[in-house]
Amino acid sequence: MVSENPFAEFRLECENVLGEAIKKVFPEFYIPRLTLERPPSLEFGQLASSMCFELVKQVGETPLVLAERLIKALDKSKFSLIERVAAAGEGYINFHVDFAKFSALTLESARQLDAEYGFVKTQEPLKIIVEHTSVNPLHPIHIGQARNPMLGDAIARILKSRGYTVFRHYYIDDVGRQTAVIAYGYEKLGKPKTEGKPDHFIGKIYTITSCLVEINRLKRELELAKAVSATEEITKINRELDDWVSVAFELKEKFPELFEELLEKIRENEDPENMVNKLNRAYEAGEEKAKQFIREVSELCLQGFRETLSRAEVFYDSWDWESDFVWSNRVTEILQRLKTTPYVLTLGGILEFDAEKVVKKLNLKEKLGLREDYEVTPLTLVRADGTTLYTTRDIAYTLWKFERAEKVVNVIGMEQVLAQLQLKIALHALGYSKYADNLIHFAYNLVTLPGYKMSSRRGRYITLDEVMDEAVKRAYEEVAKRSPQLSGKEKQKIANFVGIGAVRYALTEVDPSKPVVFTWDRVLNFEKNSAPYIQYSHARACSILRKAARKPEKPAYDLLKEKLEREILLALASFPDIFVEAAELLKPNLIADFANALADKFNTFYNALPVIKAEPQELSDARLALVDAVRIVLRNTLNLIGIVAPERM
RNA sequence: GGGCGGGUAGCCUAGCACGGAUAGGGCGCAAGCCUCCUAAGCUUGCGGUCGUGGGUUCAAAUCCCACCCCGCCCGCCA
Numbered sequence: 240m241v242s243e244n245p246f247a248e249f250r251l252e253c254e255n256v257l258g259e260a261i262k263k264v265f266p267e268f269y270i271p272r273l274t275l276e277r278p279p280s281l282e283f284g285q286l287a288s289s290m291c292f293e294l295v296k297q298v299g300e301t302p303l304v305l306a307e308r309l310i311k312a313l314d315k316s317k318f319s320l321i322e323r324v325a326a327a328g329e330g331y332i333n334f335h336v337d338f339a340k341f342s343a344l345t346l347e348s349a350r351q352l353d354a355e356y357g358f359v360k361t362q363e364p365l366k367i368i369v370e371h372t373s374v375n376p377l378h379p380i381h382i383g384q385a386r387n388p389m390l391g392d393a394i395a396r397i398l399k400s401r402g403y404t405v406f407r408h409y410y411i412d413d414v415g416r417q418t419a420v421i422a423y424g425y426e427k428l429g430k431p432k433t434e435g436k437p438d439h440f441i442g443k444i445y446t447i448t449s450c451l452v453e454i455n456r457l458k459r460e461l462e463l464a465k466a467v468s469a470t471e472e473i474t475k476i477n478r479e480l481d482d483w484v485s486v487a488f489e490l491k492e493k494f495p496e497l498f499e500e501l502l503e504k505i506r507e508n509e510d511p512e513n514m515v516n517k518l519n520r521a522y523e524a525g526e527e528k529a530k531q532f533i534r535e536v537s538e539l540c541l542q543g544f545r546e547t548l549s550r551a552e553v554f555y556d557s558w559d560w561e562s563d564f565v566w567s568n569r570v571t572e573i574l575q576r577l578k579t580t581p582y583v584l585t586l587g588g589i590l591e592f593d594a595e596k597v598v599k600k601l602n603l604k605e606k607l608g609l610r611e612d613y614e615v616t617p618l619t620l621v622r623a624d625g626t627t628l629y630t631t632r633d634i635a636y637t638l639w640k641f642e643r644a645e646k647v648v649n650v651i652g653m654e655q656v657l658a659q660l661q662l663k664i665a666l667h668a669l670g671y672s673k674y675a676d677n678l679i680h681f682a683y684n685l686v687t688l689p690g691y692k693m694s695s696r697r698g699r700y701i702t703l704d705e706v707m708d709e710a711v712k713r714a715y716e717e718v719a720k721r722s723p724q725l726s727g728k729e730k731q732k733i734a735n736f737v738g739i740g741a742v743r744y745a746l747t748e749v750d751p752s753k754p755v756v757f758t759w760d761r762v763l764n765f766e767k768n769s770a771p772y773i774q775y776s777h778a779r780a781c782s783i784l785r786k787a788a789r790k791p792e793k794p795a796y797d798l799l800k801e802k803l804e805r806e807i808l809l810a811l812a813s814f815p816d817i818f819v820e821a822a823e824l825l826k827p828n829l830i831a832d833f834a835n836a837l838a839d840k841f842n843t844f845y846n847a848l849p850v851i852k853a854e855p856q857e858l859s860d861a862r863l864a865l866v867d868a869v870r871i872v873l874r875n876t877l878n879l880i881g882i883v884a885p886e887r888m
Numbered sequence: 889g890g891g892c893g894g895g896u897a898g899c900c901u902a903g904c905a906c907g908g909a910u911a912g913g914g915c916g917c918a919a920g921c922c923u924c925c926u927a928a929g930c931u932u933g934c935g936g937u938c939g940u941g942g943g944u945u946c947a948a949a950u951c952c953c954a955c956c957c958c959g960c961c962c963g964c965c966a
Contacts, residue, residue, distance in 0.1 A: 274906065276906095276908070278908095278909070279908095279909060279910075279911095279912095280909085280910085283909070287908085287909085289907095289908050289909085289947090292908075292946060292947070293946090295946070296946090302946080327909085328908095328909055329908095329909080329946085329947090330946095331908080331909070375966070412966065414966095415965075415966060416965075416966090417965090417966075587964095588964085589964055591964095609891090610890095610891080612890095613890075613891065614890085614891095616891095616961095616962055619963080619964055621964085622964040623964060624964080626964090628963095628964075628965080628966085629965075629966050630966090652960090653892075653893065653960065653961085654959095654960050654961060655961085655966090656891090656892060656893090656960085656961070657891085657892085657961055657962065658961090658966085682892090682893085684893065684894075684959080684960085685959075685960070687959085692959095714928095717928070718928095721926090721927090721928070722926090737928085748901085749900090749901075750894095750901085750902085752893060752894070753893085753894065753895095753901090754893085754894065754958085754959060754960090756900095758900090760900095760915080761900080764914085764915080765928055766914085766915085766928060766929090767913080767914055767915085767928090767929090768900095768901085768913070768914045768915090769914095769928085771928055772928065772929090774928085775926080775928050775929075776928095776929090778926070778928095779925085779926055779929085782925070782926055783925050783926090784925095785925095786925055787925080824905080828902095832901095832902065832913090835913085835914090836902095836912090836913080839913080842929055842930070843929095843930070843931095845925080845926090845929075845930085846921090846927095846929070846930040846931080847930080847931095849924075849925070850925060851925050852924080852925075866925090887926085888926085888928080
């Protein structure tokens with residue numbers, strides 16, 4: 240017999256027999272729901288009900304007496320996976336599974352379904368777009384931003400395994416002042432030849448140019464302020480200026496040549512700030528020269544991103560340019576349509592969207608989870624100079640996405656909750672309430688460095704590349720220590736999946752809503768609660784199976800009586816439940832946690848009990864089947880979070 | 889000021905949606921275990937006012953209220 244969810248079979252059976260018993264014993268009482276819970280320890284069975292504690296209020300007896308009456312009324316002829324039911328503690332009803340049958344069901348299901356085991360399919364196989372990463376093409380991906388692709392990719396993998404058709408989209412935010420800053424610096428340098436990794440090269444140009452432009456702008460402002468002797472203004476500007484000057488010193492030290500060159504070239508210019516703005520407007524207007532420069536620098540940066548991300552096993556189905564939406568008039572169309580709604584008004588030359596009015600009129604407060612007295616901030620759609628803003632363009636982009644999928648998951652930092660809320664409200668205003676309902680903002684918390692926030696504008700960040708490099712380097716040292724006999728090539732291969740796995744795991748494992756302070760030992764952990772630990776456990780399982788060199792032909796599952804074996808069995812049987820929960824709640828960290836817990840149990844088992852040499856052979860066979868199932872489940876979990884499951888390490 | 893998220897041992901973290909039996913792990917620290925299937929492992933020990941105070945309940949880390957601390961957002965930035 241094979242089941243896609245062995246534990247659910249047991250649960251269903253328990254619910255059914257208990258439900259019938261209740262109807263029989265207390266036909267007159269209303270039982271709101273029958274939720275069974277997992278008892279804290281094996282000795283209390285595998286599922287339990289605490290309903291008797293509640294029932295006491297309606298029936299005048301102690302919970303324990305009620306539990307016993309109910310147990311007596313259970314229809315034992317319907318027991319299949321249930322071995323026995325016992326009253327315990329103050330009045331719990333504990334269901335004990337028949338391990339002989341349950342082990343057979345679980346192990347056979349896992350081994351037969353193999354690569355599909357655990358991946359219970361959804362009833363509604365929708366098309367889903369998962370937009371993630373979408374790092375602006377300005378500088379290398381830094382470790383703060385790296386939480387996004389790790390989470391996004393894991394979510395995409397989980398949803399795909401759940402049976403959805405998933406498209407992974409990268410939104411390239413090339414419209415805006417920052418890309419113009421780089422293009423400006425790049426042009427000043429006379430389209431220089433790329434040195435090193437392209438995104439790192441572009442990042443340098445961006446940081447220096449942006450710093451110089453900023454200093455230049457502040458100096459001009461200072462002159463103006465001095466002319467009218469605005470003392471307060473002067474101190475404020477001076478403070479900002481000091482700050483940027485210190486950044487300039489840092490940059491000059493880090494990149495002396497490039498800094499000097501840009502400094503010289505930009506000084507020649509009359510008004511860099513103005514040049515940048517002009518370039519930005521030209522790009523939004525689709526002028527050829529601007530297009531050439533900005534697309535070129537963006538492409539260079541993206542080339543570097545692809546390199547970085549593919550190293551981490553993160554891939555995309557579509558790369559969507561924000562500028563395309565501007566040039567194709569989609570944004571203009573949306574604006575036209577928004578203008579016909581009663582929610583848009585012109586205010587001193589700008590176009591503003593009254594989100595609060597929409598919420599009130601369509602009665603969305605409760606639906607959007609807002610407090611009754613909370614007022615949604617209005618959103619500016621169009622600047623006085625006629626250019627659009629990010630969220631405005633995002634409305635067009637979102638509608639485009641909904642032409643391709645029924646559901647959209649945006650993996651975006653939680654600092655953008657307001658913008659995402661306004662976006663959702665705009666969809667309601669345009670009459671796309673269904674889209675709004677199917678738009679999910681997967682918000683995750685920030686990654687900071689100890690003591691300060693990463694700042695890409697100031698060039699203060701640790702790149703994902705250097706984190707992966709360091710992790711692989713450390714992993715190599717470990718491999719060399721542990722397996723000196725391997726060839727250099729083999730060591731490198733292992734070091735790669737170990738190091739990169741460790742980084743991925745570290746960024747996936749923590750609950751996304753928690754803030755993370757980046758420390759090297761968080762990502763360089765190769766011991767317990769890390770990808771290498773799980774990978775090692777997987778390799779160990781493979782090793783046993785390899786050494787056994789036989790198939791478990793006559794497994795006697797009823798011989799798996801050890802507590803350790805039963806705990807593993809339960810974990811294996813519960814994997815489908817965990818998977819469904821992770822998919823429905825979009826919680827990749829549940830998968831990481833589960834994998835770690837299973838590896839933990841497996842290692843304890845490994846040390847305590849022999850497999851190949853176990854006697855009699857039927858027991859050995861049963862344990863081999865158990866090890867094989869552990870191998871399958873560990874591999875399936877690692878695949879879900881994008882980590883290599885190695886056969887040796 | 890308003891909104892959102894977080895607060896669990898020296899440090900990191902699970903559990904919170906849907907209240908249940910002794911609050912699980914990891915790091916670090918101390919002591920052990922490789923003539924035996926991979927020691928990136930295992931065993932044992934030390935370490936807890938679950939931010940604070942109330943409330944609801946047979947039962948609260950979990951639900952409700954108030955407060956405190958940290959972070960983020962409240963732009964004609966993205």
